Amino acid sequence: xxxxxxxxxxxxxxxxxxxxxxxxxxxxxxxxxxxxxxxxxxxxxxxxxxxxxxxxxxxxxxxxxxxxxxxxxxxxxxxxxxxxxxxxxxxxxxxxxxxxxxxxxxxxxxxxxxxxxxxxxxxxxxxxxxxxxxxxxxxxxxxxxxxxxxxxxxxxxxxxxxxxxxxxxxxxxxxxxxxxxxxxxxxxxxxxxxxxxxxxxxxxxxxxxxxxxxxxxxxxxxxxxxxxxxxxxxxxxxxxxxxxxxxxxxxxxxxxxxxxxxxxxxxxxxxxxxxxxxxxxxxxxxxxxxxxxxxxxxxxxxxxxxxxxxxxxxxxxxxxxxxxxxxxxxxxxxxxxxxxxx
Amino acid sequence: xxxxxxxxxxxxxxxxxxxxxxxxxxxxxxxxxxxxxxxxxxxxxxxxxxxxxxxxxxxxxxxxxxxxxxxxxxxxxxxxxxxxxxxxxxxxxxxxxxxxxxxxxxxxxxxxxxxxxxxxxxxxxxxxxxxxxxxxxxxxxxxxxxxxxxxxxxxxxxxxxxxxxxxxxxxxxxxxxxxxxxxxxxxxxxxxxxxxxxxxxxxxxxxxxxxxxxxxxxxxxxxxxxxxxxxxxxxxxxxxxxxxxxxxxxxxxxx
Numbered sequence: 001x002x003x004x005x006x007x008x009x010x011x012x013x014x015x016x017x018x019x020x021x022x023x024x025x026x027x028x029x030x031x032x033x034x035x036x037x038x039x040x041x042x043x044x045x046x047x048x049x050x051x052x053x054x055x056x057x058x059x060x061x062x063x064x065x066x067x068x069x070x071x072x073x074x075x076x077x078x079x080x081x082x083x084x085x086x087x088x089x090x091x092x093x094x095x096x097x098x099x100x101x102x103x104x105x106x107x108x109x110x111x112x113x114x115x116x117x118x119x120x121x122x123x124x125x126x127x128x129x130x131x132x133x134x135x136x137x138x139x140x141x142x143x144x145x146x147x148x149x150x151x152x153x154x155x156x157x158x159x160x161x162x163x164x165x166x167x168x169x170x171x172x173x174x175x176x177x178x179x180x181x182x183x184x185x186x187x188x189x190x191x192x193x194x195x196x197x198x199x200x201x202x203x204x205x206x207x208x209x210x211x212x213x214x215x216x217x218x219x220x221x222x223x224x225x226x227x228x229x230x231x232x233x234x235x236x237x238x239x240x241x242x243x244x245x246x247x248x249x250x251x252x253x254x255x256x257x258x259x260x261x262x263x264x265x266x267x268x269x270x271x272x273x274x275x276x277x278x279x280x281x282x283x284x285x286x287x288x289x290x291x292x293x294x295x296x297x298x299x300x301x302x303x304x305x306x307x308x309x310x311x312x313x314x315x316x317x318x319x320x321x322x323x324x325x326x327x328x329x330x331x332x333x334x335x336x337x338x339x340x341x342x
Numbered sequence: 343x344x345x346x347x348x349x350x351x352x353x354x355x356x357x358x359x360x361x362x363x364x365x366x367x368x369x370x371x372x373x374x375x376x377x378x379x380x381x382x383x384x385x386x387x388x389x390x391x392x393x394x395x396x397x398x399x400x401x402x403x404x405x406x407x408x409x410x411x412x413x414x415x416x417x418x419x420x421x422x423x424x425x426x427x428x429x430x431x432x433x434x435x436x437x438x439x440x441x442x443x444x445x446x447x448x449x450x451x452x453x454x455x456x457x458x459x460x461x462x463x464x465x466x467x468x469x470x471x472x473x474x475x476x477x478x479x480x481x482x483x484x485x486x487x488x489x490x491x492x493x494x495x496x497x498x499x500x501x502x503x504x505x506x507x508x509x510x511x512x513x514x515x516x517x518x519x520x521x522x523x524x525x526x527x528x529x530x531x532x533x534x535x536x537x538x539x540x541x542x543x544x545x546x547x548x549x550x551x552x553x554x555x556x557x558x559x560x561x562x563x564x565x566x567x568x569x570x571x572x573x574x575x576x577x578x579x580x581x582x583x584x585x586x587x588x589x590x591x592x593x594x595x596x597x
Contacts, residue, residue, distance in 0.1 A: 034372045041379050044379065275405050277504030318496070
């Protein structure tokens with residue numbers, strides 16, 4: 001660019017003998033400048049790359065299952081520092097392993113749910129989901145009575161009060177399938193099923209290909225299209241590596257039955273906030289647990305049974321007995337009704 | 343670049359009007375560069391108001407506060423029990439219409455329309471069972487269980503009612519809420535729970551798009567198709583079952 005223009009006059013002959021004419025210089029220079037500028041522009045997004053997050057130890061971090069206890073401690077310490085820098089909150093980050101002899105299951109009483117969405121927002125508050133753009137694990141469908149066609153469900157309902165007489169409500173979240181299609185399609189094994197039945201994601205191993213999102217028949221997985229936004233004061237400092245630690249842009253996330261709570265014996269956040277007691281949680285392997293008794297004694301069904309995912313999330317409802325004293329009649333129960341169906 | 347052109351050029355030797363190849367490439371690149379450089383930075387996502395929910399709404403407390411055992415009321419700084427007053431009055435059955443006190447209690451409990459079916463005649467700090475034995479207010483579940491057998495059975499199994507705390511008593515307190523922590527014993531409702539205002543709905547893009555005012559009009563969930571179908575919404579006739587409002591959700595499906 002610093003050349004002082006064509007020093008030869010613009011004779012036709014000059015161009016063909018390789019000499020630099022004004023015309024060829026301008027043509028070549030313009031093309032070269034344009035190409036360089038386009039190259040620079042195409043690399044422009046690199047300016048937005050946050051290299052502060054790109055460290056050697058992060059790059060060399062192993063898969064969750066391959067890490068030794070010491071390595072995990074180092075990773076946890078690093079994540080604690082990162083979270084503290086970003087949110088100004090010192091998290092209680094742990095890596096909680098599955099308990100022995102425990103297989104978690106969830107049961108939801110469809111006749112009870114009133115669709116108040118308390119569970120949805122308790123989940124967001126507990127699990128540090130992005131507030132903007134919005135990520136929610138639980139979807140509450142408002143369904144017309146007399147239909148179980150979830151295509152007719154509406155999760156944008158906006159009524160002054162719920163429940164509505166013509167509808168019932170069906171919350172859907174990750175079903176923690178025993179035969180999970182999302183795990184099968186993951187090309188990097190960033191998601192897997194734990195011994196207690198919870199399908200988890202290693203957020204540091206996920207490459208964000210979203211195959212699992214496409215594979216899930218329950219629309220339970222969410223993708224962080226942008227960097228999740230969480231107000232500092234709303235960050236839940238009780239975290240674990242596989243559950244609710246803050247995610248980054250470009251990774252999947254989903255319900256994990258609040259494993260940082262449930263693996264310590266506590267109930268999931270969505271259950272505790274449910275005002276009507278529609279949600280039940282417990283250990284399937286313990287015959288005296290609430291879910292085990294519900295599965296034995298109530299009318300239970302799973303969603304999309306035909307796809308063969310074997311969910312650990314069950315919907316149940318009461319057997320038909322009179323609830324009103326209008327025209328008193330004793331319940332006429334057949335023996336097979338009383339025994340419950342499964 | 344000049345050398346390359348100089349090799350190709352002899353074929354066009356002598357042409358006065360040369361094709362403009364190359365001349366427009368540069369300006370296009372420059373315009374693109376200008377656009378990328380000073381144009382919009384990144385992809386502008388549709389702005390959405392984040393539905394940040396006040397944590398105080400997300401209470402895990404019971405919806406009702408059950409009476410203490412025995413029930414107390416604070417009058418002039420002193421805790422009074424029922425018997426503080428009732429020991430002065432002879433026990434008698436007064437029809438609700440003639441009550442001078444407790445007028446705010448509207449008894450709407452089906453055919454169970456006598457106070458003393460549950461409240462003890464002489465000792466108002468106690469409740470009475472059908473066999474005339476007395477129990478305290480803390481054991482009100484046993485009183486309800488006399489009539490509501492199937493519900494009591496479900497409650498014992500954990501299928502009915504709320505359980506908070508821990509999912510196994512081995513790890514901590516399993517707090518199973520009693521009848522009166524959700525239901526008003528004087529007016530249990532059908533359906534039993536009071537309506538609530540729902541918290542804000544999701545603002546996700548990929549969702550079935552319903553007309554919120556009419557559930558039977560819905561548009562396809564694919565946003566592109568929705569755009570194409572604008573003005574041609576499908577209408578689904580309401581199913582006959584949707585009109586009746588049975589208490590039980592799955593009456594129709596049960597065999």
